[in-house]
Amino acid sequence: MTMGKIKDLMRKSWLLKTFLRARWPVKQQLIKGFLQRKKYYPKESVNADIKNLINCMLCPNMCRFDCPAVQASKKETHAPATKARIGYYLEMNRLEKIPENILPLFEGCVHCSGCQVHCPFDFAVGDLLEGVAVDLFSKQQLPQSIMTFSERISKNNGLYPTEKYQQAYNALSPLSEGDIYYFPGCVTMGNNTKVISGIAKIANKVNRSLISKPQERWCCGAPLMYAGDLEKAKELAEHNKAHFQSLDIKTIICECPECTYMLREKYKQLGYDLKIPVLHVSEWLASLLAEGALEIQNGEKETFFVNNLPIGFHDPCVLARKLGVLDPPRELLMAMFPNSLREVPYSREITHCCGFGGLVNIANSEIANQMAQNRLAEFKKAEIKTIVTSCPTCYYSFMKNNTELQFEIFDLVEAVAALIQ
């Protein structure tokens, strides 16, 4: 028996104790339920993890208190166990498949894995809902906003039409050869080319040759996983794998945590193991710093920063919880702001989402923006003046919701590029 199995049994030992303590009629009911358990499963084969949807929906919502979606929307249909219940009932055809019933699964979950931190069963409700989305997608039962969004990605093989990437193509043109491949994310290419220029500048300063072929690479596929279009996500993965294999590369770096997670972990699950190390840019930069190749100056006395301290780091959910990358961004920030880096109360593994995870912004932008404002309020309470993050989606969300311009907001790459020596 594996260690994982033993741990799992120990974790569930309370179930046996509870069963033994129960009165006989209750025991009879439990035994009957166990023997007839097949009737609680759909007859046809489905993608959803029905067993764990049931386990989660029977829970008294123990992680609800820390779910950013329910905090922002204040709708009980967005509570973690309730979404599992809705997902289960949809799978069992016990809920009519109309937008009002399906929407909570999309507008009410940022796939932040915040629930997993508190869950005694180690569930991330967002992950459980991915399988439900695949089943709904295969029957074309998704809300119109999600269908339109996934059709757009399928058509462009990216989040945006290629015309929106022209500036990014120009910024990436110096990265023409090398054995480190820079995989630019769609959100960065479409919205924040300062990060791309920053990576090009840093690579030049530290004498590392990077290659990037933005017109040949396709979207990593993460948004389609949330939309349930598994087949198209696989097609993108297959294309990207073939693209990487056509080049003589040893490492891939991504500035987007979603891309990093897809390329590093999800491609394996989809059957497209890249067999090439995939690093988030913060890991790459921190390794350069550790080996002495990257020199960055103290930014605390720089005219711009001096009036905008302290600095706080927003851990993107995917980077912190799904990839476990917590220290590399801090090592870089400590090199730049050793006396003025302040932790926001919810940071590292217990970070709160920026609001734009999953497809919440597509399904209901009001809820996404409310989540962003809730997160910004936490920085305000900590009296942080500059927010640094390391995810293009978090950056986009905070810039959009920094309506009173109370914060300076940077991507980590921008800060390093500004202070590199």
Ligand code: SF4
């Ligand atoms: S994720 Fe875990 S803690 Fe949260 S409702 Fe489901 S079973 Fe309960």
Ligand code: SF4
């Ligand atoms: S993944 Fe995040 S948004 Fe979704 S249920 Fe869990 S805590 Fe809530």
